[in-house]
Each structure stands twice: as C-alpha cells, then as structure tokens.
Amino acid sequence: MTDSPKHKASSPVSRRRVVIGGSTAAAAAGLGLAGLASAATTDSTTADASATTSATATATSSTGVCSLTSEVTEGPYSLAGALVRRDIREGKEGVEVKYTFCVVDEANGCAPLADALVELWHCDALGEYSGFVGKNGHTEDDDSTFLRGGYTTDSDGKVHITSIWPGHYVSRAVHVHMRVHTGVTLADGTYTGGNICHTGQLFFDPDINAKIQAAAPYSANTTAETLLADDSVYDDAGAISGLLTLKPQGKNASHGYSASLTVGVDSTATSGGGGGTPPTGEPPTGAPPTDTPSVSASS
Secondary structure: OOOOHHHOOOOOOOOOOOOEOOOOOOOOOOOOOOOHHHHHOOOHHHOOOOOOOOOOOEEEEOOEEEEOOOOOOOOOOOOOOOOEOOEOOOOOOOOEEEEEEEEEEHHHOOEEOOOOEEEEEOOOOOOOOOOOOOOOOOOOOOOOOOOEEEEEOOOOOEEEEEEEOOOOEOOEOOEEEEEEEEOOEEEOOEEEOOEEEEEEEEEOOHHHHHHHHOOOOHHHOOOOOOOHHHOOOOOOOHHHHOEOEEEEOOOOHHHOEEEEEEEEEOOOOOOOOOOOOOOOOOOOOOOOOOOOOOOOOOO
16 A cells, blocks of 8 residues: 555546535644744755755745745545545544644745645554555445545634544555645535645654554554654655644543644645655555545534
8 A cells, every 4th residue: 555646546526525514613722732833933044945855945924934844745545525624533443633733825924824724634543544445354435534624724824623643554654644725615515616735744753653553443453564764755854844743632642642733835836746755565455436426424
C-alpha cells in the first residue's frame, strides 16, 4: 500500500455528496493552542526555494516573516469531495486527536485566512482508508466515509477537527493528508466550487507514536511500520513540513491528544498535490470504487 499516484481512483468525478454536519460552533478550551504563533514565524534564511518538499517561499508582514507549509503528494487515497463536519471518526476506534489549525495567507501579509475549508483524510488503526478497504480484511463497502472530512476556518483563520491517531501501512510513516480549499460555496448542506490552494501531509512525534502503535487497537496491525526518519515524504523541517505540536489531554495516551499547527498557504495559488517523492511498496488490495452514490452524514 503506497502513496504512489498511479494507484489513484480511476475517476476524478466526485463520488459522493458533500454534507454539512454538526453544530456551527465548537469549544476551543483544552485544544492546546500554545505554540501556534511561534510555529508561524521563522527566519527567512531557512526558506529553500530549490527544495520541493521544504518551505517554498516566505512573506514579510507587519508582524514578521511566515513560511509556506510544504506542498507534497496527495497520495492515491484522495477522493473528490469531502464531508463537511467537525468530527470525522464515524465510530472508528483509536486514540482521540483534537486538531486545531491556524491557516495564514502568504498572499495577504500572513493574515489569518477565514472561510477556508480544511480537509483531512487518513487510515484507521489497521491501515485502511475508507473507499479503499480490503488490505486487512475489513468488510466495509467502498462507500464508507470514515476518517474523511473537514470544516471551515473562522475569522481568526482557526478550525477544530476531531479524529483518531492514524495507524500505519507499508512504506509510509504515520501521517494525515490535508487539503485547504478557498472560495467554496456552502449551500443546501453541500459545498460547490472553490480552489485547492494547498496539499500537504501531517506528521507525529515518533516517540509518542511508538507508544500508541504498540497499544490496542493499533497493536493488531502486523504490517511493517516505517519510521518517521525513514519516510520518503517527510523532510525533517519540523512545522514547515507538517510536524504537529502535540499536547496530552490527560495523564495517559488513552485520554487522547491535542494537535496544533499553523498552516501557511498562498490563497492565490492552485495546488497540484505534487512536490513529494511517492514511496514504493505494495498497493492496497481493495479495488478502487467505481460508483457515484450520494451520501448524507452527520457529525
């Protein structure tokens, strides 16, 4: 199972409706916001325009310098369309992760980017992606939508999304995929239009991840795990390359984590999802879906 573009779903046409689920407000308390501001600033000399998976540009604003978050491959498990909801778990078991993202716009002096749709997708504890199940004997059909979706940023550029800690699969370190959309229209429970201005991936502290992968339900996954240091996409540039700031929500891992990151984007750009080196390895054994059902879901 790899993130190689040649294994992408065969049709670019949206396979499902996009539905707004849940409340229009979420509590910010306890989400570990410390570090968001510091993650947004960096010395301009750290930008390396020649590296496709490191910071690609910097922009000077009245408050300092911010860096664009790395553009990397979207992988083979992306789908056109995403459920618009704050909680993307759909009953999947695993360590809870409450994400807080602050999206800033390089094209507008690093100001917070409001009304941007931040979309996430990732595998479950056993390494399965919804829509591509089968590698570890799951029985869900190809129309499942677990661990996919997103929500729009507020006036401060912030968005809160709840999911679980991802599992792992062959040739890739544990990661989460992200897209940032601008200009979407929310109407009648769906979104239409817009532009994808950022495609990236998120990564986790390797020491914390090792403890989580060794506990249930992750320990049932016997697939060989790739360490973060050996991952073909992560380039060891910290927050610029998507490394999350983590904060425990309780005394042990079972209570979950808060994960935060400032995401620097260029709202005028159109992301092609490239820039990372796709890993090698075995593709998933489940056949990509071919139907185009309509799906309704709540948060």
